[in-house]
Amino acid sequence: MSESFTPAGWHFRFLQQARWTQELRHYLYRRADLKNARYVLDVGCGTGVLASELERLCQADIIGLDIAHNFLELAMRKTGRAKLVQGDAHHLPFSTHTYDLAACHFLLLWVTDPFQVMKEMRRVVRPGGAVLALAEPDYGGRVDYPQELAILGDLQRVSLRQQGADPLMGRKLANIFHKAGLVSVETGVLGGQWATAPSKEDWELEWRTLEHDLKQTSGPVMSPEALKALDWEAYQNGERILFVPTFYAMGVVPG
Secondary structure (H helix, E strand, C coil): CCCCCCHHHHHHHHHHHHHHHHHHHHHHHHHCCHHHCCEEEEECCCCCHHHHHHHHHCCCEEEEEECCHHHHHHHHHHCCCCEEEECCHHHCCCCCCCEEEEEECCCHHHCCCHHHHHHHHHHHEEEEEEEEEEEEECHHHCEEECHHHHHHHHHHHHHHHHCCCCCCHHHHHHHHHHHCCCEEEEEEEECCCCCCCCCHHHHHHHHHHHHHHHHCCCCCCCCHHHHHHHHHHHHHHCCCEEECCEEEEEEECCC
């Protein structure tokens, strides 16, 4: 992940991502019977954005796990009753069949072995319980308009690979869930709606990420400053389209 953000900066980024996927998450929570869960695991909990939401939505014991100690320190201040654990998602430090539900959000594209992570999530969930990948982007399907801005997607894909991420993770979710032995697998894509331009705050936050990514590559033909100006102008003119297919998946542990 980008080192250009402090933990507090990442918290705002995670909040932004959570706003994008809120409706989809609540649909999946209902499908997974979250309200009746007793033990819920948030894998890659980051600064506690989803753990805080889960606290509000159910009475379960919430466990948040992340590998980054500085994220967990902030999560402790952002959550209430959730218990936070530092650990590696590839080797979850929990007993088999402990949880009713395990979920992750914008995680699998960043891990070394997403199949291993999914096997671990399946292992710690009881038979009949649910495993959720709430959102995984697929930058290979990114759509930018006006056409001059299409280079942003090309550069972002290159940068993500250089940072160790998989920019095509979204399209791989269904295969990973099936290979991990989950059943009743449901996958889909978050829709795109462009009713209004983003707020200036959200737009600036998105550009902080893009500017970091542009620095990791050989550089665009057009300067980053010119691309940024064109991007804002296109939003103000009502012609800007930016769509990154964001996939989700839900599976049930057989039993």
